Amino acid sequence: MIVILKQTNIAHTIDLTADRAKYDECAKKLLTYNAVIAWILKSCTKEFSQYSVQFICDNCLTGDIEISQRSVHQDYLDKNTRLNGNQRIDGLNTEANSINEQTVYYDIRFKACLPDSDEPVQLIINLEIQLNDTPGYPLVTRGFYYCARMISEQYGTVFTDEHYEKIQKVYSIWICPDPAKKRKNGIFKYHTVEDTIHGTPYTSPESYDLMEVVILNLGDADKESDLEILDLLNVLFSPSTSPEEKKQRLNDDFHIAMTEEFESEVQNMCNLSNGLVALGEDKKSYSLAQMMIENEEPLDKIILYTGYSVEKLKDIANTMGKLLPEK
Structure with a gap:
């Protein structure tokens, strides 16, 4: 006689959390390959838009890449250290002194430069994978x-x-990778500009064009978009495309050589994506409810994001030993 043991909800949640963590780490690793970074820089930054992907790969990505190493919240211990004001120091500061018990890290950070300019243009790039595109802000x-x-x-x-x-x-x-349907296949840029109220502008854009935020909302791998970068990332992060098809398309459409190491990462992404899909939407909602209750999110927000009733959420909170947040 074969006895099939059904996992408890908390066991499913542990599986889901573990898979999500692995998926997140695998996604970060894929984004550290020069071939992928080059496509992102060409498509998302004006400084690199006129250069070929090959040129960016060969000439602009020479520094170290940080993966979940650098704390967002930080203070420097020695405020009295003074450096030569005319000297640039290569590399990113690696000290991370958290001022918050819950340390938050940049997913990926690296420097990119344009070596053929009179004075090399150097940018600091932060890449983030955001599985939940409606986090409450x-x-x-x-x-x-x-x-x-x-x-x-x-x-x-x-x-x-x-x-x-x-x-x-x-x-x-x-x-x-998984935005709401109405936001799929979109790229949005936000940056600082000069708004002349009166008079003749006298400041060059380089003096105030110092930060840009870019949001890429992916779509479906089987539907072509108007931009190659979206098609590339749609294929790379697709939960339904087989590993073989992903590797074929990356090789044929985007000229990314399938080295043994890169193929291994693509295979891992496919396996983890399929695992998340197989767990089902209800388990995802259940896990999301647990996380929002743990973070003491407002009740109406939890209901909106999970679709659960108040009674269902009370049951989940009870299994966690938590009180359900009020509206």
């Missing part, structure tokens, strides 16, 4: 916060004293 505001932190932390490394002219431009690029 506009993503663009978090993106600007990340940009502001990346600018402020340049003091003491990129510039010191009052050499603000040495500030390097920053980008925070957010990739949403």
Whole structure:
């Protein structure tokens, strides 16, 4: 006699959380390959838009890439250290002193440069994978916060004293693999501009064009968009496309050589994507409800995002030993 043991809800949630964590880490790793980064830079930044993907790969991506290493919230311990105000220091500051018990890390950070300009243009790029595109606040505001932190932390490394002219431009690029249907296949840019009220402009854009937030909402891999970068990422993150088809399309359509290591990461993404789909929408909603209750989100927001009744949410809260948040 074969006995089939059904997992409890909390066991399903543990599985889902583990798979989501693996999916997130695998997604980050895929985005660190130069071939993928080059496509993102060409499509999402004006500084690289005129260059070929091959040129960006070969000449513009030479620095180290940080993956979940750098804290967003940080303070520098030694405020008295002074550096030569005319000297630039390569590399990102790796110290991370958290000022919050819940440390938040940038998903991916790296530097990119254009070596053929009179004075090489150097940018600091932050890439983020956002599985939930409705986290309870506009993503663009978090993106600007990340940009502001990346600018402020340049003091003491990129510039010191009052050499603000040495500030390097920053980008925070957010990739949403599973946005709401009405937002699928869209790219949105947010940046600072000069608004002349009266008089003749005298400041060059390089002086104020110092931060940009870009949000990429992906769509379906089987439906072509008008932009190659969306088609590339749609294929890469598709939960329904087989590993073989992904590798074929990446090789044929986007000229990304399928090395053994890269093929392995693509295979892992496919396996994890299929696992998440197989768990079903109800399990995803259940996990989301648990996370929102744990974070003490307002009751009406939890109902909106999960579609559960108050009674259902009370049962979930009870199994967690928590009180259901009030409206």
